[in-house]
Structure formats: structure tokens, C-alpha cells
Amino acid sequence: MTQVFETRIVHSLVKIFSDEELTEIAAASGAALLNEVFSYQVAYRSQQLIPEVKVTVESGLGNRIMLRSVGLAPSEYPVQHDHDDNMLRTKPGLYPDPLLPLDGDVVRAYPGQWRSIWITVNPQNEVKPGVYPIVVRFESVSGEQLAEERFELEIIGASLPKQQLLHTEWFHTDCLTTHYHTEAFDEKHWDLLRQYIQTAVDHGVNMLLTPLFTPPLDTEVGGERPTVQLVDVEVTGEGEYRFGFDRLKRWTDLCDACGIEYFEFSHLFTQWGAQHAPKIMATVGGETKRIFGWETNASGEAYHAFLNQFLPQLVEWIRENGLESRSYFHISDEPTLDHLDSYESARNIVKDLLEGFPIIDALSDYDFYEKGLVENPIPANDHIEPFLKNGVTPLWTYYCVSQYKKVSNRFFSMPSARNRILGYQLYKYDAAGFLHWGYNFWYTQYSKKVIDPFRVTDAGGAFPSGDPFLVYPGENGPIESIRMEVLREALQDLRAMRLLEELIGREAVLAALDEGLDEPITFSVYPKNADWLLSKREWMNGKIKEHVMLKK
Known part of the structure; x- marks a missing residue:
């Protein structure tokens, strides 16, 4: 006989579909x-409508615990037509994603x-280290x-080391102004900026896209x-500023x-070719134009x-404020071979x-690097092989709408394991940085x-749901997503491997990652199931705990 109200504890990599x-x-x-x-989940199901179910938690961890409800988000465009088979679903519908208070x-x-x-x-x-029961009641x-x-959570007496990876999720400050109906950089906007930046930092973002001019x-x-x-x-004369x-x-x-530890100043030339200037507003004769x-x-x-006057003064300002080692610049985003000359x-x-x-x-064409046009390329994870083969350092990577065959990504339609495996890949290849274009593209x-991200999750049918943004605009600030939490887990895995490297050496960690696999882990070949990820992390925790006990 089916129970009237069922519950079950499941791990964070499960996406629970209502149907x-x-x-x-x-x-x-x-x-x-x-x-x-x-993070983990308590799933629940009732055989009849219960308009109000009170959920409480009891634990010695007290206010260190936060409960949220996994909401459903619509997706009209969940995946490209020629997708691979590492998908949960391919049909439009409701997908678990926003984490609602x-x-x-x-x-x-x-x-x-x-x-x-x-x-x-x-x-x-x-x-304090120890085992803490967590009881959730309905x-x-x-x-x-x-x-x-x-649920019993063991807190191990060791700390993750500081994140070495440079990580940026492009922050679209204008999306805050349009959604929350503020003026750019009025006090309400500044308060929203603080909330969204802090949420990004809390999830492993340590580099921020900084709009010198409208990106x-x-x-x-x-x-x-x-x-x-x-x-x-301010225009002060003919060609003078x-x-x-x-x-x-x-x-x-x-x-x-x-x-935030690093600043990436917005692109100085237009996307896809560097053929035009960005929009730049100035005071001209008392008017903004x-x-x-x-x-x-x-x-x-x-x-x-203009650049000959602006950039030297910007560089001087950077140095006066002690930001030299924290500042990065962009020329143009995603140029192709057709844009070699203009770039x-x-x-x-x-x-x-x-x-x-x-x-x-x-950029993903190796020719840009080979010709010396960019010393710090960021190739997509499905175009990274030539850069790996030729020993390019520092090594960065990114993924977006086009990276959906074999490689890791974070669309609604993909299993969360495909999101979290990124941490292992970044560690294996000793990546210096990771970039994504969509923190909050609404x-x-x-x-x-302008779209309502709670209703439109695919940028108007342009990008599969999960590509344009990681956070939703809550009434009073950011609402996080399952994908954002799992990405944080990936970065924590990366830091745990760095800690383990300090204890047993990098070669031993690398050997353990590939142990028992038919093929070594690459950006396109990796274990697809969540059980492998969880068991490997459990093994790491055990090794770390052994060393903690040896020190006592």
C-alpha cells in the first residue's frame, strides 16, 4: 500500500522531477x-494535496543549516538537436533548478x-570536528x-586551502537595472550589486567583470x-578628454x-571581431552623449x-590603488579565424x-596563440586539445552554448555529475582559470x-536552459540554483585535491583519479555517473582524515 506521505534522503547530484x-x-x-x-536533499511526495506542510530541522549544527525548496523552472529549449546521450531529458517541460526560500x-x-x-x-x-545528526521533520x-x-554529517578536522583557480562568471550589471527598475549606480543599484557580488564570491567566483564602459x-x-x-x-576639446x-x-x-581578488576590465573592442568601439558616453558641452x-x-x-589618452591614465590609477597584480584586460570576445586581422x-x-x-x-582557434596575438588564451573545453598538446600556460578554459557534446557543462537537461566533474578536470590539467559568460544574463x-528569468530560461529560445544565468532575480536579491551549488561543489573538490596533494603528492592524487577507469580522465572522457564522483570524494576525505589523525 502506498504511503500517504513519503520522504527520502538523496545526495545533491540528483535532479528530482515532479512527474x-x-x-x-x-x-x-x-x-x-x-x-x-x-548539501543534500530530502525528497517528499504526498498522495493528496496538502497546501501547507511545515518543515523544521533539528541539529547541533544550529544556524549553520539552511533549508530551501527546490523550485521548478520552465524550459522550452532544453538541448540542441544533435546532442549526445549524456542527458537526463530532451523534451520541454519543468526542470528542478531555483532554490527558493x-x-x-x-x-x-x-x-x-x-x-x-x-x-x-x-x-x-x-x-568542532565530529559527527552531527541532522533531523528534518515534516x-x-x-x-x-x-x-x-x-542524516549524519561528519565534520573532518581539516580545512580546504585557498582557491588557486581564477574563476569568473560574467556579471551583467545592466540586467540588475532593468529587472529591478533602478538607475545605473544609484543607491539601490549599489545595494543589489553588493548582494549579487557577495553571492558570487560565496560560490567560488574571485574575479569580476568590471564595466569601465558598457561591455x-x-x-x-x-x-x-x-x-x-x-x-x-568629459570631452574638453577636439579629440581631448x-x-x-x-x-x-x-x-x-x-x-x-x-x-573579489581580481578585476577583468571589460572588452575594449566589440565582440566577434574587434571591429568597432564599445558604447562610450561622455559629457559634451554639459550634455551626456x-x-x-x-x-x-x-x-x-x-x-x-581616445585609447592613447585613456589607458595611460587608467594604468596610473590602477598603480596608485595597488591593483597591478589584480588587473586583467580583454580585447574582444570569441574572435574567429575570419577576425585575425582586425584582432x-x-x-x-x-x-x-x-x-x-x-x-x-x-577564443578557440590555436592560430591566435601561435601567431602571438594573445598570450593568455581561454579556449573552450571542446577545443582545448591543441593548447594542451603544445603546453600552453597559464591554461584557462570555458564552456557555453556550443559545448554540449562529450564535455562538461551545466544545462538544465544535463545530469549534475556533468557539472561537478569540472573540478576533477581542472585539477588534472592544473588549470589557472575558468570563465563563463552567464552569471545573470536576463x-x-x-x-x-528583457525577459523574466522565472518564465524564460533560454534567452528567448537562443541558448539551452542553464546557459544564460546561474542566479534568478529574487524580490530582494539573488536566488541561487542547483547548478550554482553543484558548481561550488566542483570547486571544493578541486581544493580538496590541492589539500590531498600537499599530503601525499600530486602524482599519487592523479593516479588515484584514473584508478580503475577504462580511459584516463580528459575534458571529453570521464566517468558519467554521480556514484563515481561521490565515492572518489569519500576516498579523498578518508585520506585527509588519516593525516589529521596522524598529526594528533
Whole structure:
């Protein structure tokens, strides 16, 4: 006989669909280090509608535990037509993704639908090592206990080392202004910026896209995005300019307070070819006007003269504020072989002006590196082999809409294991950085229209759901996603491997990763199931614990 109210504990890599039977075996225990965020789920299903189910938690971990409800997000475009077979689903529908705050500790149980509570434990180095029971209870509004689940979390007496990987998820500051109806850099906007930056930092982002001028990213040719410009520009004469950096200083101070370590200054030329200037607004005769944009030839005298005045003053400001070792620059995003000449021209304009600063760009054609046009390329994870073969360092990688065959990614339709395996891959290849373009892109493709991310998750049918953003715009700030939590787990795995490397050596860690596999791990070959990831992490935890015990 089917129970009226069922519950089951499952790990964080399970995506629970409301219209699908839950076949995952129950989990009862887990482990984390002193400064590691640990997540798991309690799934529940009722045979009848229960409008209000009260959910409570009891544990010695106290306020280190947060409960959220896993919400469902619609996807009209879950995957490309020629996808591989490492997918959970390929049809449009509702997918588990947003992590919604509990409204008065109450959830709704729909008849016959599996849903789940996402449990997050954050010890923050303030919990003593030991085993902590966590009891989650479900009750009716009348106080009747519907179910109870007990989980045991062991806190191991060791801490993850500081993250070495440079990690950026492109922050679209203009999307905050349009969704929350603020003016760029008014006080409400600054408060939102703080919240979204802090959430990014808490999930392993330590480098932030910094809009010197409105970033020329995903913009329709001839169109423009809302102005979000940190540098003040005043035209003082024919081809002469005065610059102000007060707003940029407030930005970097805010980033410092949130824990951002590196700044990637926005692209100095347009996307896909570096053929035009970004939109730049200036005060001209007391009025604010656009002085550069799509109408500006990137290699023309006017923009060249502007950069010759602007970049030296920016570099001086960077040095005055002690940011030399923390500053990175972009020329143009995702140029192809057709753009070699225009990219080279743009690079030559800024090369001497930015001497000593790393220039990083997402591009996948090895020719750009071979010809010396970019010293710090960021190839996609499905185009990285030539860069690996030729020993390119420092090694970065990225993925986006086009990386959906064999390699790791984080679409709604993909299993969470395909998201988390990234940590192992980044460790094996000793990657210096990881980039993704979509922290909070809440527009349609080419930024033509504003969308509601709770209703449109594919940029208006342009990119499979899960590519454009990691966070949703809550009423008062960011709402995180399953994908964001799992990506944090991947970065924590990477740090755990760094710790284990300190204890047993890199060669031993690498050997353990490939042990028992038919083929060594690469960016396109890796174990597909969650059990392998969890068991490998369990093995790492055991080794770390052994060394902790030996020190006592």
C-alpha cells in the first residue's frame, strides 16, 4: 500500500522531477571539511494535496543549516538537436533548478509529485570536528508529524586551502537595472550589486567583470545595452578628454569588501571581431552623449587617440590603488579565424599601453596563440586539445552554448555529475582559470528584449536552459540554483585535491583519479555517473582524515 506521505534522503547530484518516479537509493550520511559547504536533499511526495506542510530541522549544527525548496523552472529549449546521450531529458517541460526560500518554513505538497528540500550546511570553520545528526521533520499545520528523516554529517578536522583557480562568471550589471527598475549606480543599484557580488564570491567566483564602459557583449549590431559605465568621460576639446575614476574606486572598494581578488576590465573592442568601439558616453558641452559605438571604426584615428589618452591614465590609477597584480584586460570576445586581422590591429593599438598586464580572451582557434596575438588564451573545453598538446600556460578554459557534446557543462537537461566533474578536470590539467559568460544574463539573445528569468530560461529560445544565468532575480536579491551549488561543489573538490596533494603528492592524487577507469580522465572522457564522483570524494576525505589523525 502506498504511503500517504513519503520522504527520502538523496545526495545533491540528483535532479528530482515532479512527474517522474524517484529511483535513487536513500543516503544516510556524508562528510565535509571545516570550511566546506555541504548539501543534500530530502525528497517528499504526498498522495493528496496538502497546501501547507511545515518543515523544521533539528541539529547541533544550529544556524549553520539552511533549508530551501527546490523550485521548478520552465524550459522550452532544453538541448540542441544533435546532442549526445549524456542527458537526463530532451523534451520541454519543468526542470528542478531555483532554490527558493521557505515561506514561513512551509511548503506545498502536490498530489503524486516528488519535490525536495535542499539542505545546506556551512560550518565556516566554526564547528568542532565530529559527527552531527541532522533531523528534518515534516508536519501538518495541526501539528501532526507526517515524516522524519535523519542524516549524519561528519565534520573532518581539516580545512580546504585557498582557491588557486581564477574563476569568473560574467556579471551583467545592466540586467540588475532593468529587472529591478533602478538607475545605473544609484543607491539601490549599489545595494543589489553588493548582494549579487557577495553571492558570487560565496560560490567560488574571485574575479569580476568590471564595466569601465558598457561591455560590448551579446549586443545586436547597431543596438545597445543600458549604460553601465564606471569611468566618467568629459570631452574638453577636439579629440581631448578628461577622465574621472570615483565610481570605479567605489566599485573596487565594494569588491574588496565582498572578497573579489581580481578585476577583468571589460572588452575594449566589440565582440566577434574587434571591429568597432564599445558604447562610450561622455559629457559634451554639459550634455551626456554617446561619442563611440558601432559607428566607430576600431582602428580609426578617433578611437585610437581616445585609447592613447585613456589607458595611460587608467594604468596610473590602477598603480596608485595597488591593483597591478589584480588587473586583467580583454580585447574582444570569441574572435574567429575570419577576425585575425582586425584582432591583431586592435591588439597592436593597446599592446604597449597595457604592457605588463595580462590580456585574456575567450577564443578557440590555436592560430591566435601561435601567431602571438594573445598570450593568455581561454579556449573552450571542446577545443582545448591543441593548447594542451603544445603546453600552453597559464591554461584557462570555458564552456557555453556550443559545448554540449562529450564535455562538461551545466544545462538544465544535463545530469549534475556533468557539472561537478569540472573540478576533477581542472585539477588534472592544473588549470589557472575558468570563465563563463552567464552569471545573470536576463535578456534575449543580442540583448534585444528583457525577459523574466522565472518564465524564460533560454534567452528567448537562443541558448539551452542553464546557459544564460546561474542566479534568478529574487524580490530582494539573488536566488541561487542547483547548478550554482553543484558548481561550488566542483570547486571544493578541486581544493580538496590541492589539500590531498600537499599530503601525499600530486602524482599519487592523479593516479588515484584514473584508478580503475577504462580511459584516463580528459575534458571529453570521464566517468558519467554521480556514484563515481561521490565515492572518489569519500576516498579523498578518508585520506585527509588519516593525516589529521596522524598529526594528533
